[in-house]
Amino acid sequence: MHAFLSPQMFSNNDEAVINKKLPKELLLRIFSFLDVVTLCRCAQVSRSWNVLALDGSNWQRIDLFDFQRDIEGRVVENISKRCGGFLRKLSLRGCLGVGDSALRTFAQNCRNIELLSLNGCTKITDSTCYSLSKFCPKLKHLDLASCTSITNLSLKALSEGCPLLEQLNISWCDQVTKDGIQALVRCCPGLKGLFLKGCTQVILRTGVGCEYQQITDDGLITICRGCHRLQSLCVSGCANITDAILNALGQNCPRLRILEMARCSQLTDVGFTSLARNCHELEKMDLEECVQITDGTLIQLSIHCPRLQVLSLSHCELITDDGIRQLGSGPCAHDRLEVIELDNCPLITDASLEHLKTCHSLDRIELYDCQQITRAGIKRLRTHLPNIKVHAYFAPVTPPPSVGGSRQRFCRCCILL
Structure with a gap:
């Protein structure tokens, strides 16, 4: 591509050799493979290249994360006017300067948008979700993580105007309650992924004000019963949930592939047994600090979850060698388990x-x-799996006292083997 863009092939006019030799259709096809920066540079070469580079068909997928500090609302508005109905995917992750007004213009112009990331766009409010609901019925993936002004009104609006929604990330949106979630799942039956990490506070309206309480089983059971196509669920840090959630997932969500339940300390082998026996497509599980689980959970996973690829059991202090033996002899271990x-x-x-x-x-x-x-055990493992990455820590041996009665100082060390 760099050879193709060599100076010998064009000049600052529309009579350049490349414009004469290649039809516009082929040039447009070539431009479709360029990134945002290169397209903008090409747009400055000549009038004809400006038209080709800024053709809406070249702007179907845009990720502005690398330029987040320079992106203001007017940039998003201009992009939306240029791209129009061509734009399918847009990431504004971390673009703190973008607010509701710009996104309303965006929604009006880009009505075929399917994937939109507003992760960390802290200026936006429920008004943005109203705009998306009104103008963007084809929206499938929406990331609102860390958009802390989002409330239940956003979820209700999305449920009414975006029925095709498949994946929603509202992690750290701590104003959302189970009422918003219930409205969402009632009207979005195709929801496959819901991310609630850090949503530990639920606002319960009372006669005198607001009371804060951690997420409990009720709202999550509603999700399970309303989203039979659910494939991903993240509820890490929701310490009050119980085995009732795992039972509800097992009974209602057989397509579940990703489950993140770190620090959910009330979950036990009983719940994971129900889950494993019904959710055979599980691929990734984060069970860090699920302190009550034992080898019994690993036995059930080894028997019923042959697709398991990633499993976190950190701080699960009841796990023993026998549980790892069961996992290592299961069907997932031989050709699936990666981490x-x-x-x-x-x-x-x-x-x-x-x-x-x-x-x-x-x-x-x-x-x-x-x-x-x-170290010897790790070395033996590497003789069978030479490319494996082993992350381990070894405390240094305390040295004997020196002649003068003082001790040498040794640093703690982390070792990548």
Whole structure:
């Protein structure tokens, strides 16, 4: 491509050789492979290239994250006017200067938008979701993470105007309550992914004001019952949820692939047994600090979840070598399992590494603060899996006292093996 754009091939006029040799249709096709920066540079070459570079068909997918600090509302408005109905995917992640007014203009002009990321656009409010609801009925993926002014009104608006919605990220939107979620799932039956990380506060309206309470089972059970196509769910940090959620997922969401439940400390083997026996398509599970689970959960996952690729069990202190043995002998271990995280699992020993040596797809294992894991055990594992990344920590041996009665100082170290 750089050779194609060499100075010998064009000059600052429309009589350049390349414009004579190649038809406009072919030039337009070539331009469709260029990134935003290159397109803008090409637009400055000549009048004909300006028309080609700024043709709406070249602007179907735009990611402005690399330019987030320079993006203001007028930039988004100009892009929307240029792209019009061609634009399908737009990322404004981190663009703090973009607000409701610009996004209303965007929604009016880009009515075929399917994927929109507003992650970290802290200026936007419910007004933006009203605009999307009114003008963008084809919207499928919407990321509103860290848009802290978003409330239930946004979810109700989206449920009314965006029935094709498949994935919604409202992590850290702590004004959203179960009422908003209920409105969403009633009208968006195709919802496959819902991300609620950090939504630990639910506003409950009372006669005298607002009372704050952590998310409980009711709202999440509503999601499960209303979204039978659900594939991804993140509720990490929702410490009050119980096995009732896992039962509801098992009964209603058989297509579930990604489940993030870190720090949900009330979940037990009973709930994960119900989940595993019904959700056979699970691929990624984050169970960090689910402190009540034991080897029983790993037995059920090894039997019923043959597609498991990523599993985090960090700080699950009841997990033992026998649970890893069961997992290592399951169908997922031989050709699927890629990552297993076992940080701060004090009962894990080198025997677990022996059980994992037949997991030929294993790419990474985390073993920080597993005090019974040794360098020798890791070395034996690497003889079977030479390309594996092993992250481990070894506390240095305390040296004997020196002649003068003082001790040398040793630094703690993290080791990538």
